[in-house]
Structure formats: C-alpha cells, structure tokens
Amino acid sequence: xxxxxxxxxxxxxxxxxxxxxxxxxxxxxxxxxxxxxxxxxxxxxxxxxxxxxxxxxxxxxxxxxxxxxxxxxxxxxxxxxxxxxxxxxxxxxxxxxxxxxxxxxxxxxxxxx
Amino acid sequence: xxxxxxxxxxxxxxxxxxxxxxxxxxxxxxxxxxxxxxxxxxxxxxxxxxxxxxxxxxxxxxxxxxxxxxxxxxxxxxxxxxxxxxxxxxxxxxxxxxxxxxxxxxxxxxxxxxxxx
Numbered sequence: 001x002x003x004x005x006x007x008x009x010x011x012x013x014x015x016x017x018x019x020x021x022x023x024x025x026x027x028x029x030x031x032x033x034x035x036x037x038x039x040x041x042x043x044x045x046x047x048x049x050x051x052x053x054x055x056x057x058x059x060x061x062x063x064x065x066x067x068x069x070x071x072x073x074x075x076x077x078x079x080x081x082x083x084x085x086x087x088x089x090x091x092x093x094x095x096x097x098x099x100x101x102x103x104x105x106x107x108x109x110x111x112x113x
Numbered sequence: 114x115x116x117x118x119x120x121x122x123x124x125x126x127x128x129x130x131x132x133x134x135x136x137x138x139x140x141x142x143x144x145x146x147x148x149x150x151x152x153x154x155x156x157x158x159x160x161x162x163x164x165x166x167x168x169x170x171x172x173x174x175x176x177x178x179x180x181x182x183x184x185x186x187x188x189x190x191x192x193x194x195x196x197x198x199x200x201x202x203x204x205x206x207x208x209x210x211x212x213x214x215x216x217x218x219x220x221x222x223x224x225x226x227x228x229x230x
Contacts, residue, residue: 098169103155
C-alpha cells in the first residue's frame with residue numbers, strides 16, 4: 001500500500017528566504033508525482049507534475065525534483081513571498097488502472113513579511 | 114476558461130439523510146475524480162469516471178456512489194449519512210485520453226463543505 005509522508009508538517013520562514021519542502025513515498029512504482037497548494041477553505045491548485053521518467057520540473061520560482069529509486073521528491077521555492085503562504089501537498093499515482101492520487105498530509109507554510 | 118465548478122459550496126445535513134454533490138469539469142475534460150478531505154488530512158480518493166464508466170474506486174462503503182453524464186459532469190451521492198462523513202468533498206478533472214490514465218495534471222474545484230449534525 002502506497003504511503004506518502006511530508007516533512008515538516010509546518011514551516012515558518014521570513015520573506016525572501018529560499019526553502020525546501022520534502023515528500024517521501026513507500027512504493028517507487030509510481031506513474032507521476034504532483035505538487036499542489038491549498039489555501040484555507042479552498043480546493044487544490046496544481047503546481048507541477050513530474051512524470052516517473054523525469055528528474056525535475058520548473059515553473060517560475062518553483063522547482064520540483066524526483067528521485068524515484070529513493071522514493072523522494074522535493075519542492076524548492078525561491079525568494080519566498082507572503083503570498084506563498086498555504087498548505088503544500090504532494091501526491092503520487094501508480095501505473096495502470098485509475099488516476100487515483102495518494103496524498104500526503106501536507107506542509108503548512110507561513111511566510112512572514 | 115472556467116475551471117472545475119462544484120455545487121453547492123456548503124451543505125448541512127443530519128445523520129441518516131442522503132446528499133447529492135455536483136461537479137462540472139473543465140471544458141474538454143472527460144475524466145472526473147472525487148476525493149474526500151477531512152480536516153488536517155490529505156484528500157482520499159473515492160471514485161474516478163471516464164466516458165461515463167467507473168475507472169477506479171477507493172476504500173469507501175457502498176453508501177457512496179457516483180455517476181457521470183454524457184456532458185461529462187458528475188454527481189456524488191452519499192446515503193445514510195454519518196457524523197464521520199463531515200468533510201470537504203473535492204472534484205477533479207483531467208484531459209486524460211481513452212486509456213483513462215495519463216500524465217495530464219488533475220485540476221480541482223473549490224469543493225463542497227459537508228457538515229453532518
């Protein structure tokens with residue numbers, strides 16, 4: 001059974017700092033990995049999708065890496081801003097069958113001005 | 114373009130009642146998935162539908178059912194509501210092709226907040 005863990009559960013940083021969020025998964029047989037952000041009381045916003053054959057994806061100040069063999073992914077946020085404050089979730093899907101995503105519990109990020 | 118839309122945004126029910134939640138996917142998306150998110154947890158997969166066929170089912174009791182319509186919109190039904198069904202119910206759509214599974218990102222709506230009294 002696939003399990004996804006995100007550490008730390010919460011993180012508070014000053015504005016402008018570069019930071020890394022961690023995600024680990026127990027079964028390396030994944031199809032892809034997605035990072036999402038969730039604002040309080042809202043749905044999920046897709047940030048980046050990394051296919052199992054890829055090592056990283058970049059979008060603006062965000063960079064996500066994937067090491068499938070070790071079951072790890074990181075989300076790097078450069079020059080953090082107060083608007084980046086949200087909960088960040090990672091999720092993995094498995095090959096074949098459905099598009100079921102297995103989520104971690106998320107990391108709650110607070111960027112202080 | 115409109116994103117994934119869900120209705121209603123909030124709902125209050127009592128134990129034993131039945132509820133229907135609705136979802137309209139992004140235009141052109143044929144795959145719709147449902148998730149349940151309780152406070153402090155990540156979303157849990159309930160169903161995926163593609164072209165009106167069920168493609169996946171999570172570990173939820175038979176009180177949960179869903180369907181997809183010819184216009185690709187979807188409904189999630191929950192019967193005999195329990196206090197533990199209180200959660201945010203999220204709908205996601207993707208541009209998945211005929212295989213029903215692809216490297217297309219899933220796009221989520223803002224959810225329906227269901228409270229059971």
